[in-house]
Amino acid sequence: MPVNLPSPKKADLLAVSGIKLGLSSAGIKTVGKEDLVLIELVEGTVTSAVYTQNAFCAAPVILAKQHQQQTSPRYLLINSGNANAGTGEEGMQAAQACCQTVADLTASRSNTVLPFSTGVIGQQLPVEKIQTALPDAVKNLRKDNWFNAAHAIMTTDIVAKAVSKKIELDGRVITITGMAKGSGMIRPNMATMLSYIATDADVEQSVLDAILHNAMEQSFNRITVDGDTSTNDACVLMATAKAGNARISNIDSESAQKIAAVIDEISQQLAHAIVRDGEGATKFIEINIEQGHDDEECRQVAYTIAHSPLVKTALFASDPNWGRILAAVGRSGIKDFDLSKVAIYLGDVCIVDGGEPAETYSEEQGQHVMDKEEITIRVELGRGQARDTVWTCDFSYDYVKINAEYRT
Amino acid sequence: MPVNLPSPKKADLLAVSGIKLGLSSAGIKTVGKEDLVLIELVEGTVTSAVYTQNAFCAAPVILAKQHQQQTSPRYLLINSGNANAGTGEEGMQAAQACCQTVADLTASRSNTVLPFSTGVIGQQLPVEKIQTALPDAVKNLRKDNWFNAAHAIMTTDIVAKAVSKKIELDGRVITITGMAKGSGMIRPNMATMLSYIATDADVEQSVLDAILHNAMEQSFNRITVDGDTSTNDACVLMATAKAGNARISNIDSESAQKIAAVIDEISQQLAHAIVRDGEGATKFIEINIEQGHDDEECRQVAYTIAHSPLVKTALFASDPNWGRILAAVGRSGIKDFDLSKVAIYLGDVCIVDGGEPAETYSEEQGQHVMDKEEITIRVELGRGQARDTVWTCDFSYDYVKINAEYRT
Numbered sequence: 007m008p009v010n011l012p013s014p015k016k017a018d019l020l021a022v023s024g025i026k027l028g029l030s031s032a033g034i035k036t037v038g039k040e041d042l043v044l045i046e047l048v049e050g051t052v053t054s055a056v057y058t059q060n061a062f063c064a065a066p067v068i069l070a071k072q073h074q075q076q077t078s079p080r081y082l083l084i085n086s087g088n089a090n091a092g093t094g095e096e097g098m099q100a101a102q103a104c105c106q107t108v109a110d111l112t113a114s115r116s117n118t119v120l121p122f123s124t125g126v127i128g129q130q131l132p133v134e135k136i137q138t139a140l141p142d143a144v145k146n147l148r149k150d151n152w153f154n155a156a157h158a159i160m161t162t163d164i165v166a167k168a169v170s171k172k173i174e175l176d177g178r179v180i181t182i183t184g185m186a187k188g189s190g191m192i193r194p195n196m197a198t199m200l201s202y203i204a205t206d207a208d209v210e211q212s213v214l215d216a217i218l219h220n221a222m223e224q225s226f227n228r229i230t231v232d233g234d235t236s237t238n239d240a241c242v243l244m245a246t247a248k249a250g251n252a253r254i255s256n257i258d259s260e261s262a263q264k265i266a267a268v269i270d271e272i273s274q275q276l277a278h279a280i281v282r283d284g285e286g287a288t289k290f291i292e293i294n295i296e297q298g299h300d301d302e303e304c305r306q307v308a309y310t311i312a313h314s315p316l317v318k319t320a321l322f323a324s325d326p327n328w329g330r331i332l333a334a335v336g337r338s339g340i341k342d343f344d345l346s347k348v349a350i351y352l353g354d355v356c357i358v359d360g361g362e363p364a365e366t367y368s369e370e371q372g373q374h375v376m377d378k379e380e381i382t383i384r385v386e387l388g389r390g391q392a393r394d395t396v397w398t399c400d401f402s403y404d405y406v407k408i409n410a411e412y413r414t
Numbered sequence: 415m416p417v418n419l420p421s422p423k424k425a426d427l428l429a430v431s432g433i434k435l436g437l438s439s440a441g442i443k444t445v446g447k448e449d450l451v452l453i454e455l456v457e458g459t460v461t462s463a464v465y466t467q468n469a470f471c472a473a474p475v476i477l478a479k480q481h482q483q484q485t486s487p488r489y490l491l492i493n494s495g496n497a498n499a500g501t502g503e504e505g506m507q508a509a510q511a512c513c514q515t516v517a518d519l520t521a522s523r524s525n526t527v528l529p530f531s532t533g534v535i536g537q538q539l540p541v542e543k544i545q546t547a548l549p550d551a552v553k554n555l556r557k558d559n560w561f562n563a564a565h566a567i568m569t570t571d572i573v574a575k576a577v578s579k580k581i582e583l584d585g586r587v588i589t590i591t592g593m594a595k596g597s598g599m600i601r602p603n604m605a606t607m608l609s610y611i612a613t614d615a616d617v618e619q620s621v622l623d624a625i626l627h628n629a630m631e632q633s634f635n636r637i638t639v640d641g642d643t644s645t646n647d648a649c650v651l652m653a654t655a656k657a658g659n660a661r662i663s664n665i666d667s668e669s670a671q672k673i674a675a676v677i678d679e680i681s682q683q684l685a686h687a688i689v690r691d692g693e694g695a696t697k698f699i700e701i702n703i704e705q706g707h708d709d710e711e712c713r714q715v716a717y718t719i720a721h722s723p724l725v726k727t728a729l730f731a732s733d734p735n736w737g738r739i740l741a742a743v744g745r746s747g748i749k750d751f752d753l754s755k756v757a758i759y760l761g762d763v764c765i766v767d768g769g770e771p772a773e774t775y776s777e778e779q780g781q782h783v784m785d786k787e788e789i790t791i792r793v794e795l796g797r798g799q800a801r802d803t804v805w806t807c808d809f810s811y812d813y814v815k816i817n818a819e820y821r822t
Contacts, residue, residue, distance in 0.1 A: 061751045062744025062769075092740045094770030127737025128771065237741050315723070315809075316817055323818035329535025332500045333645050336470025343469045362502030363536065401723075403814050409724055410731035410810075 008165045009290040009379050009399065011282035016153040020170040020181045023206040024048035024246025027151035029158050032139035034132055035087030035125065040158040042136060044108065044143040045082040045202065051246045053079045054214040055120070056222060058239035064091030065101045065131075066121035067238060073105070073117040080118040081108050082242065084200065086159050086187070090123040090131040091237035100131040107137045111144045124187065124200055124238055125161055156185040159200055162408055163187050167279040171268050175251040175261050180207045182268055186276040188239075199226060201241040201276055207265055208247035210255040217257070217266045218243040225273035229281050229397045230312045243269065281397045286404030289321050294384040296393045303340050304394035307385060310338035318401030321381065326372025328357040335385055347388025353381065416573045417698040417787050417807065419690035424561040428578040428589045431614040432456035432654025435559035437566050440547035442540055443495030443533065448566040450544060452516065452551040453490040453610065459654045461487045462622040463528070464630055466647035472499030473509045473539075474529035475646060481513070481525045488526040489516050490650065492608065494567050494595070498531040498539040499645035508539040515545045519552045532595060532608055532646055533569050564593040567608055570816055571595050575687040579676050583659040583669050588615045590676055594684040596647075607634060609649040609684055615673055616655035618663040625665070625674045626651040633681035637689050637805045638720045651677065689805045694812030697729050702792040704801045711748050712802035715793060718746035726809030729789065734780025736765040743793055755796025761789065 028044040035041065047053065055074060057067050073079065083104060090097045105119040123131065156168035168185035184203035209217070218241065226241055247253070254261045282290050293311050298304035311317055314334040320327040331350060345361035353375035356364040375381060436452040443449065455461065463482060465475050481487065491512055498505045513527035531539065564576035576593035592611035617625070626649065634649055655661070662669045690698050701719050706712035719725055722742040728735040739758060744751075753769035761783035764772040783789060 060741060060744040061746075061748070061753060062740050089737075092737045092766070092771060126735075127741060128735070237737075237744060313721075315813070319814050319817035322814065325818070327534075327536070329497070329500045329645075332470050333468060333535060336468040336645060338469075340469070345469060358500070363500060401814060403811050405723070406727050406730065406809060406811050406814060409727035410733070 007288060008283040009287055011165050011279055013165050014153065014156065014168045018170060019152040019168050020172070020183050021149035021152070022181050022183050022204040022246065023248035024051060025204045025244065026147040026149055027155045028143035028145070028147035029151060029154050030139040030143035032085065032132070032135040034085060034135060040154065041086045042139050042143050043084040043155045043158045044140070044147065045084070046147050047080050047244055048246050048248065049080070051078070051244055052209060052211050052214050053242060053244050054211070054218040055240060055242045056218060058237060060237045062092065062237050064089055064123060064237045065093055065097035066090050066123045067240065069098065069101045069105065070120040070122065070240065073120055076117045077115070078118065079120045080114055081112065082120045082122060082202065083108055084122040084159055085136060086161050087125040088123060088129055088131050089125045089127045089238045092128040093130050096130055100133045103133050104131070104136050107140050111140055120242070122200055122238070122240055124159065127237060152183055152185060159185070159187040161187065162285055163283055165279070165283050167276050167283070169272055169275050171272060173264060173268050175207065175264060178249045178251045180205060180249050180251060180265065182265070182272060184272045184276055186280060188280045199239045199241070199280060201226060201273070202244070203242070203269060203272060204244040204246065205265065206246045206249040208249065208251050208253040209245040209265070210253060213254050213257050213262055214243055214245055217262070217269055220266060221270045221273040224270055225277035228395060229277045230309065278397060281399050284399035285408045286402040286406070287399035288379070288402055289400040290380045291321060291398050291400065292382045293396045293398065294382065294393065295387065296384065297386045297388050297390060298392035298394070299390040300392050301394050303387070304392050305396065307335055307338045307340065307387065308394055308396035310334050311383060312396050312398040315401055321376070321400035322402045324373070324376040326352060326369060326376045328352060328372060331383060332358060340387070344388065349386040349388070351384040352376070353378070415696060416691040417695055419573050419687055421573050422561065422564065422576045426578060427560040427576050428580065428591050429557035429560070430589050430591050430612040430654065431656035432459060433612045433652065434555040434557055435563045436551035436553070436555035437559060437562050438547040438551035440493065440540070440543040442493060442543060448562065449494045450547050450551050451492040451563045451566050452548070452555065453492070454555050455488050455490070455652055456654050456656065457488070459486070459652055460617055460619050460622050461650060461652050462619070462626040463648060463650045464626060466645060468645045470500065470645050472497055472531060472645040473501055473505035474498050474531045475648065477506065477509045477513070478528040478530065478648065481528055484525045485523070486526065487528045488522050489520065490528050490530060490610065491516055492530040492567050493544060494569050495533040496531060496537055496539050497533045497535045497646050500536040501538050504538055508541045511541050512539070512544050515548050519548060528650070530608055530646070530648055532567065535645060560591055560593060567593070567595040569595065570693055571691055573687070573691050575684050575691070577680055577683050579680060581672060581676050583615065583672060586657045586659045588613060588657050588659060588673065590673070590680055592680045592684055594688060596688045607647045607649070607688060609634065609681070610652070611650070611677060611680060612652040612654065613673065614654045614657040616657065616659050616661045617653040617673070618661060621662050621665050621670055622651060622653055625670070625677055628674060629678045629681040632678055633685035636803060637685045638717065686805060689807050692807035693816045694810040694814070695807035696787070696810055697808040698788045699729060699806045699808065700790045701804045701806065702790065702801065703795065704792065705794045705796050705798060706800035706802070707798040708800050709802050711795070712800050713804065715743055715746045715748065715795065716802055716804035718742050719791060720804050720806040723809055729784070729808035730810045732781070732784040734760060734777060734784045736760060736780060739791060740766060748795070752796065757794040757796070759792040760784070761786070
């Protein structure tokens with residue numbers, strides 16, 4: 007039951023000139039389900055990527071990073087159903103073998119292929135199944151496959167996540183299309199989260215890197231479902247230079263800011279979609295921390311609230327048990343914390359003022375906010391000018407059910 | 415369904431000379447339930463206490479700390495059903511009024527009374543109900559009331575937690591009896607956790623403080639149910655000096671070590687009881703981190719595993735999804751982490767060796783360990799000699815149920 011998250015419509019997802027997507031069914035987890043996506047990037051495409059910060063990162067992450075340092079990527083290979091994580095040397099060889107097969111089938115070098123895997127951790131990748139299915143994926147490489155690809159990369163996702171936008175630069179129409187998957191193990195620094203955003207704009211590497219970094223900090227790095235960071239996260243931004251705009255080589259230029267704003271928007275929309283489809287989610291929660299001494303302490307308070315099982319279960323129950331929010335703020339570990347300056351709001355309703363229960367607060371007001379599907383929690387720390395925002399969801403029976411039964 | 419936690423037997427709980435406990439029903443949450451405990455300490459009792467580190471600590475915690483600085487406690491007043499937390503100035507006055515009533519009824523000064531509250535946060539304490547019920551509690555002050563008191567302080571606890579032990583010092587029999595409550599909001603630095611341990615031994619203040627501090631570090635400060643730290647935690651250690659042993663004034667003396675060992679044991683037993691009765695718990699988990707560079711990083715890894723909802727739901731499902739443990743170790747944030755030295759064990763079964771899946775591992779072995787009610791997870795970091803242990807429980811449907819329905 008994703009929270010206010012309609013499935014994308016096939017017709018709304020725009021092809022990006024220079025990008026083709028091929029699909030196939032390797033039967034990794036479910037026979038017949040499409041679980042393999044091959045993305046072909048036209049020569050000259052500039053690619054930027056960020057990966058999980060989990061020290062135990064998966065074999066495909068290690069290999070993708072290596073390949074990206076060696077040459078410009080021409081293919082992205084994504085499989086769902088198996089994360090190829092915690093698989094040691096055998097897992098590395100498996101990822102390499104898959105890249106090699108793509109190279110053989112497309113007459114390219116294997117280090118131009120970036121591998122991505124998502125699914126269960128600790129089982130060896132069924133390499134032969136993938137190799138057997140790959141020719142099919144190569145055969146059906148098409149520009150208009152975004153809709154199907156967004157479905158093929160899903161694991162515990164209920165709804166596919168994809169969006170397209172258009173802007174004009176230099177009188178040329180620029181298209182940006184992105185897709186993502188993920189609904190559990192979601193946490194700052196990314197988590198079983200894969201996201202691919204492509205544009206036909208012409209953007210220099212350093213500018214593309216900056217755009218991706220900034221977009222991440224306002225989207226995928228500010229969402230959390232359960233505080234767990236996956237071994238496999240990756241976010242890739244591709245620019246094919248097929249739209250014919252003047253090459254964007256300065257991050258401060260009007261063109262760069264214009265396309266950055268759209269990529270921010272798409273990233274945030276995809277990141278929110280992941281939270282809305284959070285495992286077992288019934289509520290979408292925005293947590294705003296304001297008046298902090300610095301950004302870091304704002305995030306610290308935000309994540310303490312966002313990760314509190316007691317807050318999350320109260321949100322699930324639509325229970326304005328704001329004492330749990332207050333307790334979470336109190337234990338967030340901020341130094342020299344002057345509580346008498348703290349205010350806490352549930353939606354527009356002030357629940358704590360000057361560190362004490364707000365005189366104006368009534369249970370009815372709190373209940374009115376909690377009954378909604380989208381809830382904003384705002385905390386004023388009274389310590390400075392910094393602010394930050396984190397998005398999360400509630401904690402329901404279904405979260406436990408999904409994660410207790412994932413492998414069975 | 416507490417995990418291997420039998421209810422204490424009334425006959426097993428020994429009176430401690432110099433300590434009387436009185437009970438009463440104020441009807442704070444449930445009419446007729448005993449929810450008020452008054453503990454009377456004989457004159458000359460030495461008392462040591464530690465309190466929650468939550469910045470938003472509750473009114474009774476603030477007041478108990480103040481009173482303890484002013485004079486030697488003679489009474490502890492504990493109510494369950496309402497935490498008197500997040501209640502501002504009115505909450506402080508409420509706590510003071512309750513202490514004053516105890517003082518009036520016992521012809522003592524109000525600052526010799528330490529107040530303790532546990533229950534729902536953010537509602538004003540029903541002072542009149544407590545004041546009305548207090549004469550009854552004073553009237554039935556008895557030495558043999560530990561069993562009933564352990565039940566009266568319960569909130570979401572299913573099983574009462576209390577234990578007694580005897581040792582001999584200087585040819586005198588020394589009795590130590592302790593009780594505790596708590597099953598949610600449990601985390602390092604304590605959490606909706608109240609614990610009272612009394613002995614008739616004669617122990618100097620500084621030695622008693624040291625004994626309590628050491629005991630805490632091996633018990634209540636090493637357990638976690640959900641990572642939430644309460645606003646109300648307190649642990650009190652009382653020594654009445656009624657047993658007639660030679661006053662213990664040196665922490666390194668044989669007598670001090672002997673009584674410290676028993677208090678450690680009682681603290682750990684009570685702390686484990688809290689985890690075994692963790693909200694919705696079906697498994698009791700010990701997490702041992704070894705070969706760390708220092709204690710702090712051992713705790714960091716232990717708590718990352720212990721707080722991972724994905725690990726906790728896999729434990730609930732008896733699913734040897736050890737990849738989730740590996741992912742938690744990987745994201746625990748240790749600096750310069752050389753994964754090739756890491757080994758992970760589930761019970762006696764090695765699952766990761768030299769940073770890679772153990773060749774000897776089989777799913778059957780893992781399943782055999784996971785099917786048990788008591789599971790040990792051991793991680794060797796290969797970085798040094800430090801070690802630490804944390805205890806936790808799994809994460810079940812019932813955790814969500816209990817915390818979603820707590821106020822309704």
